[in-house]
Amino acid sequence: MASFFRSFGFNFILVVLILAIAGKSNALGYTHPIFRPGPWRLAHATFYGDESASETMGGACGYGNLFSNGYGTDTAALSSTLFNNGYACGTCYQIKCYNSPHCYKYVPFTTVTATNLCPPNWSQDSNNGGWCNPPRAHFDMSKPAFMKIGAWKAGIVPVLFRRVPCIKPGGIRFAFQGNGYWLLVYVMNVAGGGDIASMWVKGTRTGWISMSHNWGASYQAFATLGGQALSFKIQSYSTKETIIAYNVAPANWNVGLTYKSNVNFH
Numbered sequence: 061m062a063s064f065f066r067s068f069g070f071n072f073i074l075v076v077l078i079l080a081i082a083g084k085s086n087a088l089g090y091t092h093p094i095f096r097p098g099p100w101r102l103a104h105a106t107f108y109g110d111e112s113a114s115e116t117m118g119g120a121c122g123y124g125n126l127f128s129n130g131y132g133t134d135t136a137a138l139s140s141t142l143f144n145n146g147y148a149c150g151t152c153y154q155i156k157c158y159n160s161p162h163c164y165k166y167v168p169f170t171t172v173t174a175t176n177l178c179p180p181n182w183s184q185d186s187n188n189g190g191w192c193n194p195p196r197a198h199f200d201m202s203k204p205a206f207m208k209i210g211a212w213k214a215g216i217v218p219v220l221f222r223r224v225p226c227i228k229p230g231g232i233r234f235a236f237q238g239n240g241y242w243l244l245v246y247v248m249n250v251a252g253g254g255d256i257a258s259m260w261v262k263g264t265r266t267g268w269i270s271m272s273h274n275w276g277a278s279y280q281a282f283a284t285l286g287g288q289a290l291s292f293k294i295q296s297y298s299t300k301e302t303i304i305a306y307n308v309a310p311a312n313w314n315v316g317l318t319y320k321s322n323v324n325f326h
């Protein structure tokens with residue numbers, strides 16, 4: 061009996077240790093999956109816009125003004141192969157200039173968030189101007205981001221890139237559009253994998269309503285939600301973790317406003 065308890069105690073300590081190592085666990089022992097960097101892969105990078113990065117505002121992810129929404133100038137437009145119909149919006153990448161005399165030698169990499177689509181242009185050859193044509197993996201970076209890793213005069217450089225966790229301060233933010241019967245939500249400031257697979261909304265007088273992917277980083281629900289406090293359930297595309305942001309918007313919510321939650325992925 062004593063040895064049973066001893067081994068039980070030992071196993072218990074082992075389980076606690078494994079949980080602690082596997083990830084951040086809260087008081088209930090629930091373990092948050094943590095997004096880990098992916099392997100380095102080969103691609104190319106160009107840049108668009110000028111040093112003000114004003115051309116990068118209002119990209120296909122729908123983040124609008126990248127300065128006021130926290131993305132800044134460290135952003136890139138992804139070729140459609142990487143963009144994944146907008147599911148890659150918000151994902152983060154380390155990009156390293158590779159094997160070109162235009163690379164800055166002592167810069168290991170720079171980090172960008174995907175905020176836009178670089179569309180294909182089939183009137184240009186995929187190896188001569190049509191850099192974003194499928195199946196090419198391509199980053200059309202903001203000029204300030206490109207200038208951190210290489211000389212802009214290069215125009216295009218080979219790069220090595222890998223997915224990395226997004227470091228975002230605070231919780232996920234929800235920018236509202238639509239009306240009392242159609243809620244369109246742009247999801248911003250997503251940490252961890254940075255991406256979203258599915259989303260649900262719940263008013264104080266409704267159950268969980270599944271939202272459909274609209275475009276970029278926006279999700280929509282055709283439901284009467286006006287006058288109700290709103291909660292959101294969000295599933296990470298990368299880690300499949302689902303988190304709930306309770307009562308993010310008060311009953312008098314309005315379109316054109318952004319609501320902050322205090323939850324995020326890791």
Ligand SMILES: *[C@@H]1O[C@H](CO)[C@@H](O)[C@H](O)[C@H]1NC(C)=O
Pocket residue numbers: 181183184189
């Ligand atoms: C596609 O490439 C052609 C040829 O260079 C150019 O004239 C055109 O503006 C490009 N289209 C877009 C949408 O960029």
